[in-house]
Amino acid sequence: MTNEWKHLLENCKLCPVECGANRLENAGACGVSGLHIAKYYLHPFEEPCISFKNGSGTVFFTGCNLRCAFCQNYEVSRAERGKAITPQELADIFKALEAMGAENVSLVTPSHLIAYLLPAFEIYKPKIPVVYNSSGYEKIDALKRIDPFIDVYLPDMKFYSPTLSKRYLGKENYFDVASEAVEFMANSKPLKMTDDGKMLSGCIVRHLVMPLCTADTKAILKWFKRSLPSDTYLSLMSQYTPFGKIDGMPELSRPITAREYNAALDTADELGITNLFTQERKSSNEKYIPEWDY
Numbered sequence: 001m002t003n004e005w006k007h008l009l010e011n012c013k014l015c016p017v018e019c020g021a022n023r024l025e026n027a028g029a030c031g032v033s034g035l036h037i038a039k040y041y042l043h044p045f046e047e048p049c050i051s052f053k054n055g056s057g058t059v060f061f062t063g064c065n066l067r068c069a070f071c072q073n074y075e076v077s078r079a080e081r082g083k084a085i086t087p088q089e090l091a092d093i094f095k096a097l098e099a100m101g102a103e104n105v106s107l108v109t110p111s112h113l114i115a116y117l118l119p120a121f122e123i124y125k126p127k128i129p130v131v132y133n134s135s136g137y138e139k140i141d142a143l144k145r146i147d148p149f150i151d152v153y154l155p156d157m158k159f160y161s162p163t164l165s166k167r168y169l170g171k172e173n174y175f176d177v178a179s180e181a182v183e184f185m186a187n188s189k190p191l192k193m194t195d196d197g198k199m200l201s202g203c204i205v206r207h208l209v210m211p212l213c214t215a216d217t218k219a220i221l222k223w224f225k226r227s228l229p230s231d232t233y234l235s236l237m238s239q240y241t242p243f244g245k246i247d248g249m250p251e252l253s254r255p256i257t258a259r260e261y262n263a264a265l266d267t268a269d270e271l272g273i274t275n276l277f278t279q280e281r282k283s284s285n286e287k288y289i290p291e292w293d294y
């Protein structure tokens with residue numbers, strides 16, 4: 001890696017955690033020092049304009065700067081799995097995904113790895129759209145560095161309430177940080193679609209409907225409507241699946257109910273949100289959890 005990016009890792013403040021780890025020697029609070037991946041493949045189950053015909057060329061990175069109690073990919077996000085690669089090898093993966101016919105290259109949980117993504121893009125910028133699939137817990141100055149290489153933002157917007165954010169994500173300031181980051185993302189990429197419905201540029205905000213969180217979902221949707229450009233898409237997800245290590249949170253031990261998801265759909269309708277992706281409630285199962293390769 002060139003010295004240009006190394007300094008970002010010596011006293012790492014790339015993400016809002018700002019833990020200051022020297023990642024040239026040790027892992028930070030995100031669980032990793034270097035660049036690790038758990039899988040890359042053609043993902044068929046993203047939003048239709050992202051998976052489109054052949055599937056989204058998804059790269060799952062190891063580590064995460066959030067600690068979601070309900071994480072469905074916890075083996076990867078907690079850095080229990082993954083294989084170390086170099087930026088050159090990541091650039092080769094971009095080329096391999098293109099050769100496989102991927103509709104785009106989608107970077108999953110990339111925010112703690114921006115210092116490794118930048119040199120990979122300098123080696124090879126894919127000719128297909130690049131999707132930045134993030135938790136939303138991001139710093140604007142880090143986003144500005146990676147933004148020239150991104151075509152589509154696919155951020156989560158998880159919780160509005162500081163109390164819920166602290167309980168479920170370990171970050172009381174989640175909404176304040178993520179709303180600013182997502183507003184940057186949505187304003188950065190005007191919507192462009194092909195005539196047959198593939199997204200070339202734009203922003204899709206994902207909100208996972210959670211058990212007993214109807215009022216919080218309503219607050220998120222109101223923020224979405226009043227704060228983001230009208231061409232931004234909302235993806236209202238019903239796929240919450242109790243899975244993994246959820247200790248001491250019995251309210252998370254069940255999927256959402258039809259009533260909870262319908263309440264979210266009704267709110268979107270009342271607010272006039274028409275750029276909307278929805279899911280069948282049967283989406284709540286483990287088919288959305290990939291089999292990890294590394």
Ligand code: SF4
Binds near residue numbers: 013019020023027065
């Ligand atoms: S990216 Fe990782 S090491 Fe850097 S500040 Fe965030 S948690 Fe700490």
